[in-house]
Structure formats: C-alpha cells, structure tokens
Amino acid sequence: MINLPCLPICASKDSFSNTAYLLPRTFEVLLMALRRIYLFTLALVWGCMASSSSQQTAVAPPQDLQITDPGLLGSLDIEWKPPPNVQTFNECTVKYKFEYRNTGDREWKVIFTRKLKFRVGFDLSRTAEVKVQTLLEGQCTNDVEVQSEWIYATFQVPLQGKLESEVQNFHCIYHDWEYLKCTWQPGLLAPRGVHYGLYYWYEGLDHAEQCDDYIQDHGINIGCMLQNLSQAEYKDLSICVNGSAAATLLRPLYATLRLQNLAKPSPPKQLMLSTSTSEELQVVWSPPGGETPPQCLEYEVQLAEEQGKAKAVWASVSTQMETAFTITRVNQSRISCVRVRGRTNNFCADQGFWSEWTQECFSVSREEDKQLFILIPVILSLSSSLIIFMLIGQCRKR
Incomplete structure (x- = not known):
C-alpha cells in the first residue's frame, strides 16, 4: 500500500476556504457603498423638491399700508390689505409680521398677527416708521415658512415753531396713586403773555381731553393737576403741552407716560x-x-x-x-x-x-448711658438740697 503525501490536498482546502470567506466580505462592502449612494441621491432629490416647492409657493407682500392720525396725541392707526393671491393658499396659514418705531430708535417693536389693523403709540415729535410682511406656512409650503418682501410707510406731524419755543423741564409725579402733577417752564423763545394748554388721552377715552386744574405763575400756566386716573394705570397716557401766542408759532411737546413708573x-x-x-x-x-x-x-x-x-x-x-x-x-x-x-x-x-x-x-x-441719665438728676437734686440746708444754717447763725 502506497502512502501518498497529503500536503497538496491540504493546501487546496485552505485556498478554497479563503476564497469562500472573501466573497461575502466583498459583497457586504459593495452593498454598503450602494446604500450610501442611494441615501445621498434621496437627500439630493428631496432638497431639490423642497427648494422647488418653496420657489413655487412664493407669497406677495401686503397691500396699501396706511397710517392715519385719529387725533389721540400719538396713538396712530396702522392698516393694510392682504396680498392679492392669498385666497390660493387654502392649505396654509397666512400671518403678518408688523414692526414699528420712531426715527432714531435703535430697535423695532415687533407684533405677529393675523389682523389687518392696529393702533400703536408714537412720539409725534419724531417721524413714525412702520413695515409689514406676509408670512406663509403649512402644507402648501411643506411646513417651511415663506416670507414676502417688506412694505414700508412713514408719518410725520407738521411741526410748527422752532425747537427752542417748546416748553422746558417737563416733569410729572403720580402722588400716592391719587393725582398726577405735571409741571413745566416756558420755552426759551416763548414771548410774554404766552398761553399753555395740556391735553391728555388714554385707552378708554373717546377723545383727547384738556386739563381743568392748572398751576399758574404770574398768570401763565406752568403745570396741571389731573385727578381720577386709576383707569389709566398700566396703560400709555399720551400728553401734549401746546402753546399759543400772538404772531408766534410755538412747538408742541408730546410725551407718553406710564403712571405706575411715576408714583411717589x-x-x-x-x-x-x-x-x-x-x-x-x-x-x-x-x-x-x-x-x-x-x-x-x-x-x-x-x-x-x-x-x-x-x-x-x-x-x-x-x-x-x-x-x-x-x-x-x-x-x-x-x-x-x-x-x-x-x-x-x-x-x-x-x-x-x-x-x-x-x-x-x-x-x-447703651444701658450704661441710661443709668447715667437716671443718676444725674438724683445727684443734682441732692446737691440742691445740701446747698439750701447750708444757707438756712448760715441765716440762723446771724
């Protein structure tokens, strides 16, 4: 019986085993690469669809932004109309971003709303600035907020007279939460015989009212006492101090107060x-x-x-x-x-x-001081008695 060497056969088995091991690994790496390509392609397609959708659902800004003055000493009415294509967005919510400020203010005051009209307070001695844009979000935009362009408007009360003719040192104190006392001094360019009037308004009044209790100095109004203002607490109190004089235009002063911040x-x-x-x-x-x-x-x-x-x-x-x-x-x-x-x-x-x-x-x-204060009258009393006793003795000897 011949014994054949088994080395070649054993080597052949090992080679087959390594090949069988490498095939699944290569297939697994290939599957992972294909999966990554698929996910990248899917993300790219979704991004393109979202971008396309956003571009297709662009919204127009509001229309006819207007500012009107109802004569309430600084509270102005702001009104606008919806964009022309708003009815086509049935599956979306339409809102507006409304911002306002006075010229010179660093920051805008912001309101998000679905209303088309607002009444807000301004300092009428400066230009009022407002702007509005449309906000669209919902199924029609794939829940991505779409913003329109801004529209702007300004308002300025024609200011008469020079700035130096405006009253000076205007100051108000809300005493004991019972009455408001406001005082001022005539403007630098105010002529003799000037007449000043204070007008005020807050939410709840139908129209601006005039002070009926003035403080005077040599016949000139230099202050005002306002009673019964509890309904104006925690609201904007708009005030105007206007002056009139023969043949002279005087600059009015506008102020917006909060009574609780003036309380003393x-x-x-x-x-x-x-x-x-x-x-x-x-x-x-x-x-x-x-x-x-x-x-x-x-x-x-x-x-x-x-x-x-x-x-x-x-x-x-x-x-x-x-x-x-x-x-x-x-x-x-x-x-x-x-x-x-x-x-x-x-x-x-x-x-x-x-x-x-x-x-x-x-x-x-201190307690020691109290004891000292008690002893001092006693010592004085004894000294007085001794002096009197000595005087009586000397009189008897005489």
Missing part, C-alpha cells in the same frame, strides 16, 4: 422703636396713606450712629418689603436717629420715586 408715596407712618435686648432694636412702621397699594411698596431703613466723638453719619441698613426691621448694634454704638422711606417695588412698576423720609428721630443709648 407719602412717607411711612407711625414709626416706632423698641429695645428687645441691649444689642437689638425693633423698628416698626405702617404703610403711607392714600391709594398706594401696600403690596406694591418697598422700604429703605437708615440709621445714624455716633462713634465716640465722631459726627453721626447716615447708613442704609435695609431695603425690604416688610414693615418691620431688627437692628443689631455693634461696638457699643449709640444710634442717634432712625428713619424710613418707601417707593413702588419692581413687582408693580419698572421704576418709581422714593418718598420723603420719616421725620421722627430717637436717641437710643
């Missing part, structure tokens, strides 16, 4: 001080009177401390919304005075005026 309360009431321990003082007060909402107030507490022979200096120790505060004395200091004032807090207004300080002052000393 009266000083807090019933300020009381009590000593709980030798190192603590309890300060308690009541909110001011008037119509100021108590929940809209914050308070500042100040005290003056005497440090030995040094002069007392005011220092703020608290700004809070409560009507009580505890003061801890350090370094055996003597508090010569405590005072409190209030203003509208930031939950009710963007800003406001501080009230005047409470007028009460208290001299609060």
